[in-house]
Amino acid sequence: MTRRLLILGSLVLILGLSARFGSDLWSKPGDSRISFEEPSGTTSGPMTVYLHRPDTWRAQDGRILVVLHGDDRDAKGVRDAWRAVAERYGFLLVAPEFSKTKFPGTRWYDLGNGTDEARHPQPPGEWTFYALDRAVDAARRATGAASERFKLYGFSSGGQFAHRYLLLTGAPRADLVVSGSPGWYTLPVADRAFPVGLGGEPVSEQARRAALSHPFVIHLGEDDTNPRDDFGIPSGEQSEIAPQGTHRFARGWYFYEASRKEADRLGVPFAWKVVTAPGVGHVVGGLAQHAARTVLEP
Numbered sequence: 001m002t003r004r005l006l007i008l009g010s011l012v013l014i015l016g017l018s019a020r021f022g023s024d025l026w027s028k029p030g031d032s033r034i035s036f037e038e039p040s041g042t043t044s045g046p047m048t049v050y051l052h053r054p055d056t057w058r059a060q061d062g063r064i065l066v067v068l069h070g071d072d073r074d075a076k077g078v079r080d081a082w083r084a085v086a087e088r089y090g091f092l093l094v095a096p097e098f099s100k101t102k103f104p105g106t107r108w109y110d111l112g113n114g115t116d117e118a119r120h121p122q123p124p125g126e127w128t129f130y131a132l133d134r135a136v137d138a139a140r141r142a143t144g145a146a147s148e149r150f151k152l153y154g155f156s157s158g159g160q161f162a163h164r165y166l167l168l169t170g171a172p173r174a175d176l177v178v179s180g181s182p183g184w185y186t187l188p189v190a191d192r193a194f195p196v197g198l199g200g201e202p203v204s205e206q207a208r209r210a211a212l213s214h215p216f217v218i219h220l221g222e223d224d225t226n227p228r229d230d231f232g233i234p235s236g237e238q239s240e241i242a243p244q245g246t247h248r249f250a251r252g253w254y255f256y257e258a259s260r261k262e263a264d265r266l267g268v269p270f271a272w273k274v275v276t277a278p279g280v281g282h283v284v285g286g287l288a289q290h291a292a293r294t295v296l297e298p
Contacts, residue, residue, distance in 0.1 A: 029055045031079070036138035040113070040131045041102035049135050050079040051142070052086050052093040059144035065091035065151050065296070066136060068158025070284065071109075071232060073100050078155060081285045085292040092145060096135035098161075103128060106232050110160040111195050114168060119193065119236070121200045129165045133173065149173050153219075153291060155180040155284045157232060163218075163255075164195075167211050168203060178295055180219040180287045181248045183231030184241050185255040188212060188262050196240045205266070212263040216272045217295050220252040221280035221287060229282065248282065 031052050038047035057063075065086060069078040075097035086093035103109045107117065112129040115121050124130075136150055152174045154162030159179035164186050166177045186195050188208050193199040198208065225247040233241050245251040256274050263270035277290035 029053045029057070031083075032142075033076075034138060034142045036134065038102075038131050038134060040126065040128050041108060042104060043102060045102065047102065047131065047135065047138075048075065048097040048099070049139055050075045050095040050097065051139055052079055052083050053143060054087045054090050054092075056087075056090045057092050060146050062145060062147070063089070063091050063151070064094060064136065064139070064145060064147060064149070065089075065153065066094045066096070066132065067288075068132075068152070068154035068161055069095065069097070070156030070158055073098060073109075078158075078284055082153075082288050085288055085296065088292060089296060091151075092139070092143060094136060094139045094150070096132060098128070098131070106157070106160075106234060110157045110164075110232055112161060112164050112168065114164065114194050114201060119200075121194065121202070124168075124202065127168065129161070129169050132161075132165060136173070149175055151176045151178075151296065153178040153180060153288075153295075154182075155287060156182060156282065159219075160184070160232070163216070166214060166216060167198060167208070168201060170207055170210055171214060174214075176215045176217070176295075178217040178219050178291065180284075180291070181221055181224050181252070181282055183229070183248060184233055184244055184251055187255070188259050192240070195234075196237055208262075209266055209268045212259060212266065213269050213271050218252045218256055218272065218274045219277070219287060219291060219295055220249050220274065221277045221282060222249060223279060223281040224248040225250075226282070249276075 033050050035046040035048050067078050067082050069075050075095040079095035098109045112127050113122050159182035162177055163179045171177050187197045189197040190199055194201045227246045244254045260270050275294050280286040
């Protein structure tokens with residue numbers, strides 16, 4: 001009888017701790033991988049998320065950093081490149097994998113399925129952008145993270161996704177959005193059709209005002225100047241994108257200046273900035289290390 005009472009008491013204690021701290025009771029520091037059912041993409045089905053939990057991170061008050069891979073779709077590699085940053089600042093690192101099978105080509109990843117192949121706008125419920133929020137929530141369930149908020153860093157194609165995520169959804173849960181050396185940009189204007197501008201998408205002037213006032217960083221490698229780089233520009237938009245510049249560094253500055261002018265025209269505070277990394281080309285690790293010292297410094 002006494003033994004049964006002791007076992008019952010232990011179970012009650014464990015359940016009580018689990019209720020208080022969530023799955024944090026069971027999760028361990030270090031690298032891990034999870035999957036969840038994601039409805040968006042060419043087919044419904046599982047989506048993989050790579051995680052790194054620092055020793056110092058705690059579910060009840062720990063911060064979350066989401067990093068997005070480039071066109072290589074190497075979520076594990078981008079997680080590994082950012083691991084030291086996560087350890088330094090105590091971020092739970094979340095790296096969703098937008099696989100080429102589930103999210104093929106620029107339409108489903110870079111452009112977030114904002115339009116179909118014929119450039120017909122897709123309803124927000126079909127956008128890929130919301131897969132990001134669902135990936136964060138899957139990571140929160142796996143780790144017991146209390147906070148719904150996060151910082152977002154997208155590299156290359158991930159940087160294209162990140163700035164369009166801000167422009168089309170408003171990024172309401174992101175304290176900061178960073179686009180690291182994307183190939184090209186969607187301008188925050190309504191008089192040019194998506195993906196060159198926001199025309200045709202359900203983005204109001206009020207939403208554009210809010211996006212221009214949201215903390216956002218264009219992070220550029222100063223040596224990212226290869227004019228023969230593959231920017232992933234759809235063939236139908238090449239002539240309209242050409243004025244942005246001949247390489248990633250120039251295009252980042254063009255986007256910044258065009259967006260600043262739009263903020264001035266709308267009469268709203270412009271919260272965006274450009275941060276450049278000396279001696280860094282189109283390298284995820286180099287940008288990550290620079291971002292740790294500049295963009296993400298508390």
